[in-house]
Amino acid sequence: MSSHWEEFFATHLPPSDFEDNRKLLKEFCERQNKLQNNIVLITSGGTTIPLEHNTVRFVDNFSAGTRGSSKNLYRSSLLNIQNLGSASAEYFLEHSYAVIFMHRQKSLEPFTRHFNGQQFFDMLELSDREIGPSSTISVKPDSVDVLAPILAKYKRAAEAKQILYINFTSVVDYMWLLRASCECLAAFEKRAVLYLAAAVSDFYIPSDKMPVHKIQSGEGAPTISLQLVPKILAPLVSLWVPNAFVVSFKLETDENLLIAKSRESLNKYKHKLVIANILQTRKNRVIFVTPTTSYEVVLTREQALSGLEIEEPIVADVVRKHDEFVSTIEHQ
Amino acid sequence: MSSHWEEFFATHLPPSDFEDNRKLLKEFCERQNKLQNNIVLITSGGTTIPLEHNTVRFVDNFSAGTRGSSKNLYRSSLLNIQNLGSASAEYFLEHSYAVIFMHRQKSLEPFTRHFNGQQFFDMLELSDREIGPSSTISVKPDSVDVLAPILAKYKRAAEAKQILYINFTSVVDYMWLLRASCECLAAFEKRAVLYLAAAVSDFYIPSDKMPVHKIQSGEGAPTISLQLVPKILAPLVSLWVPNAFVVSFKLETDENLLIAKSRESLNKYKHKLVIANILQTRKNRVIFVTPTTSYEVVLTREQALSGLEIEEPIVADVVRKHDEFVSTIEHQ
Numbered sequence: 001m002s003s004h005w006e007e008f009f010a011t012h013l014p015p016s017d018f019e020d021n022r023k024l025l026k027e028f029c030e031r032q033n034k035l036q037n038n039i040v041l042i043t044s045g046g047t048t049i050p051l052e053h054n055t056v057r058f059v060d061n062f063s064a065g066t067r068g069s070s071k072n073l074y075r076s077s078l079l080n081i082q083n084l085g086s087a088s089a090e091y092f093l094e095h096s097y098a099v100i101f102m103h104r105q106k107s108l109e110p111f112t113r114h115f116n117g118q119q120f121f122d123m124l125e126l127s128d129r130e131i132g133p134s135s136t137i138s139v140k141p142d143s144v145d146v147l148a149p150i151l152a153k154y155k156r157a158a159e160a161k162q163i164l165y166i167n168f169t170s171v172v173d174y175m176w177l178l179r180a181s182c183e184c185l186a187a188f189e190k191r192a193v194l195y196l197a198a199a200v201s202d203f204y205i206p207s208d209k210m211p212v213h214k215i216q217s218g219e220g221a222p223t224i225s226l227q228l229v230p231k232i233l234a235p236l237v238s239l240w241v242p243n244a245f246v247v248s249f250k251l252e253t254d255e256n257l258l259i260a261k262s263r264e265s266l267n268k269y270k271h272k273l274v275i276a277n278i279l280q281t282r283k284n285r286v287i288f289v290t291p292t293t294s295y296e297v298v299l300t301r302e303q304a305l306s307g308l309e310i311e312e313p314i315v316a317d318v319v320r321k322h323d324e325f326v327s328t329i330e331h332q
Numbered sequence: 333m334s335s336h337w338e339e340f341f342a343t344h345l346p347p348s349d350f351e352d353n354r355k356l357l358k359e360f361c362e363r364q365n366k367l368q369n370n371i372v373l374i375t376s377g378g379t380t381i382p383l384e385h386n387t388v389r390f391v392d393n394f395s396a397g398t399r400g401s402s403k404n405l406y407r408s409s410l411l412n413i414q415n416l417g418s419a420s421a422e423y424f425l426e427h428s429y430a431v432i433f434m435h436r437q438k439s440l441e442p443f444t445r446h447f448n449g450q451q452f453f454d455m456l457e458l459s460d461r462e463i464g465p466s467s468t469i470s471v472k473p474d475s476v477d478v479l480a481p482i483l484a485k486y487k488r489a490a491e492a493k494q495i496l497y498i499n500f501t502s503v504v505d506y507m508w509l510l511r512a513s514c515e516c517l518a519a520f521e522k523r524a525v526l527y528l529a530a531a532v533s534d535f536y537i538p539s540d541k542m543p544v545h546k547i548q549s550g551e552g553a554p555t556i557s558l559q560l561v562p563k564i565l566a567p568l569v570s571l572w573v574p575n576a577f578v579v580s581f582k583l584e585t586d587e588n589l590l591i592a593k594s595r596e597s598l599n600k601y602k603h604k605l606v607i608a609n610i611l612q613t614r615k616n617r618v619i620f621v622t623p624t625t626s627y628e629v630v631l632t633r634e635q636a637l638s639g640l641e642i643e644e645p646i647v648a649d650v651v652r653k654h655d656e657f658v659s660t661i662e663h664q
Contacts, residue, residue: 106438112449118497120452121444121486124471124479131480139456139469147456148463154453165450 005175005230014176021166022180025100028164029184032098038191038322040097041181043198044085045104047171082108084249084282084311085197091315093157097193102177104198105167111154115147123147171201171229178232182240190326192244193318194236199251204229233269245322246271250289253279262289273321275314283310288317337507337562346508353498354512357432360496361516364430370523370654372429373513375530376417377436379503414440416581416614416643417529423647425489429525434509436530437499443486447479455479503533503561510564514572522658524576525650526568531583536561565601577654578603582621585611594621605653607646615642620649 032039082104089101089110101110115123123143127136139147157163166181168174185192204227237246248271250262255278262274266289276287284299297317299310364371414436421433421442435441447455455475459468471479489495498513500506517524536559569578580603582594587610594606598621608619616631629649631642 109449112453115449115452117441117444117447117452120447120449121483124483126480126483126487131484135476135480136473137471137476137479137483141468144467144469147469148458148467151453151456151458151469152463155458 005232005235008175008230009179012172012175015168015173018176018180021177024164025166025181025184028098028100028161029187031161033187035098036191037098038096038193039100039185039188040092040193040195041100041102041185042085042089042092042195043102043174043178043200044089045082045107046199047104047168047174047201083113083309085195086110086113087309087311088195088197088315089163090153091312092193092195092319093153093162095315095319097319099157099163100166100181101163102166102168102174102181102198105169109165110163111150111157114150171204174198174200175232178236179240182236185244186241189243190245192241193322194241194244194246195318196233196246196248200232201229203227231269233265233271237269237271245273245325247273247275247318250274250276251279251282252276259287259289259294262287262294263291266291272325273318275318286310286314337564337567340507340562341511344504344507347500347505350508350512353509356496357498357513357516360430360432360493361519363493365519367430368523369430370428370525371432371517371520372424372525372527373432373434373517374417374421374424374527375434375506375510375532376421377414377439378531379436379500379506379533415445415641417527418442418445419641419643420527420529420647421495422485423644424525424527424651425485425494427647427651429651431489431495432498432513433495434498434500434506434513434530437501441497442495443482443489446482503536506530506532507564510568511572514568517573517576521575522577524573525654526573526576526578527650528565528578528580532564533561535559563601565597565603569601569603577605577657579605579607579650582606582608583611583614584608591619591621591626594619594626595623598623604657605650607650618642618646 029039085101085103086108087110089099092099093110099110103109123139124137125140127138128134166177168177182194185194233246233248246269248265248269250258250265252258252261258276258278262276265274272290274289276289278285284304286297288295288297297310297313299308299313361371417433417435418440419442421431424431425442431442433442455471456469457472459470460466498509500509514526517526565578565580578601580597580601582590582597584590584593590608590610594608597606604622606621608621610617616636618629620627620629629642629645631640631645
């Protein structure tokens with residue numbers, strides 16, 4: 001049974017660093033609102049559902065990857081879905097939006113997403129074989145071409161304080177941070193976009209049903225009973241940020257369900273836009289579903305090969321729709 | 333019920349990149365064996381259990397972190413447990429072991445573990461505000477002191493081809509790669525150490541019980557029935573690498589169970605050593621359990637504050653025990 005969102009907040013304590021994050025959100029938003037900037041809250045990455053109080057296992061959204069043979073599907077899917085949020089953040093920054101990037105701890109982040117740890121180390125060279133006080137480290141000349149434009153954008157966004165990074169792990173963290181963000185975004189009214197790209201768990205184990213210690217394998221294979229996470233879009237759209245431009249994402253593996261489920265979601269929650277993806281093809285094709293229309297955003301093979309990311313036209317289209325939304329309201 | 337390991341391999345296909353990895357393992361091991369080097373296989377990070385064939389959810393080992401208030405416990409535990417394997421790899425390299433570092437995709441790796449993406453970017457500075465063909469990127473002087481010794485060790489290990497990185501995601505990937513590694517390690521006989529620090533799922537969903545598509549939340553909260561993963565230590569010790577020095581890890585949250593369960597494991601699988609940890613304190617204290625003895629390896633508060641990691645004395649002790657093991661056999 002679905003639990004009500006008020007009950008969820010009443011029975012699950014906020015994360016221990018919640019007040020720190022709330023303060024950061026408040027300061028960031030007040031500054032951006034004074035500047036009359038547009039702002040976007042991007043959520044990114046999956047939430048976890050812990051199975052035990054003290055340790056050891058959790059159910060994780062999102063992933064694919066099942067039998068051995070689909071390992072590459074897993075890899076590309078997990079990265080794709082994290083890439084959606086982190087790449088979109090870069091493009092919103094280019095459209096001069098202030099960005100709250102609320103992401104799963106350790107998931108991909110804008111700019112740094114382009115490199116992993118070993119790639120970083122391999123770009124660097126030490127001046128001396130034996131390290132001394134005059135040793136220096138520099139980026140190899142042939143890596144500068146790739147790194148410099150990305151690094152420059154990262155530094156520009158950081159210096160301008162145009163982006164705030166906030167992270168979550170469990171679905172409980174996510175819920176508290178999302179509500180706190182909305183409290184700050186409400187003041188932006190129509191200038192706020194919510195771009196809810198995180199893969200939030202549908203299920204959780206209620207705190208009072210969770211064992212304290214690690215489930216012992218000697219006790220036989222456990223059966224895990226999950227409870228539905230409350231549908232947070234409902235209070236978000238109707239109560240928390242009633243004037244904002246809210247975009248949700250729908251991810252399915254079964255194409256037949258996709259548009260029907262997206263339309264159902266719009267009817268139920270009354271937000272503006274669902275961006276619908278099929279897991280296996282989302283890197284090259286998504287469907288924009290509004291209450292009255294649906295159309296595809298597609299990358300051609302040539303565009304994909306030239307390095308264009310689908311997040312660039314996705315964000316461009318969202319920004320255009322948001323502009324229209326703002327001016328429609330102004331003319332009413 | 334526990335499935336038998338032969339049945340597990342018979343019913344779960346190898347990952348698609350399995351043959352590539354097997355080739356890498358074979359070449360690495362043949363080269364190191366010709367050099368008569370000691371070798372250690374380190375497994376690190378947690379395995380996942382997918383809940384559906386095509387997407388979206390999995391049960392993940394390892395994690396803590398449950399209700400909001402324990403988010404910091406989660407963070408430190410997850411990082412700690414990945415740190416165990418990746419830090420140990422650095423110390424085994426210092427003891428001149430060849431290292432196979434078999435780790436969870438995207439988990440911490442030796443050397444690069446010391447920095448995350450933003451820390452990397454923040455260490456770098458661009459020569460010019462506007463990027464041109466003569467632009468350079470260098471590490472800020474005050475970051476060189478920290479980065480240079482780590483980078484130098486990374487480059488040294490890479491150039492000497494002293495370390496091989498192999499990664500897994502699901503428990504099925506892990507099983508196939510572990511067996512393939514053992515096939516290559518058998519030739520080292522007593523010179524091989526297996527340092528099994530990965531947090532392997534105890535449970536999985538058999539391939540034929542897994543739904544094809546994403547479980548729909550409209551169908552109500554699902555109940556997940558898990559099956560026990562076969563205890564791979566049994567064939568590993570008795571059949572695959574019967575002459576190697578095998579070290580397993582035991583992680584519990586309940587101190588009362590720890591030594592008894594470690595001894596039980598040694599009795600059952602007949603390997604050499606269990607390193608037992610309590611999740612909450614493992615950064616400063618572990619217990620070495622052998623068939624006849626048990627003793628603590630502890631960091632004092634001063635040592636911890638000075639930056640010493642517990643993996644350094646852990647690895648030193650394992651290396652000492654491995655030396656003894658090699659010479660005992662030689663003298664028989």
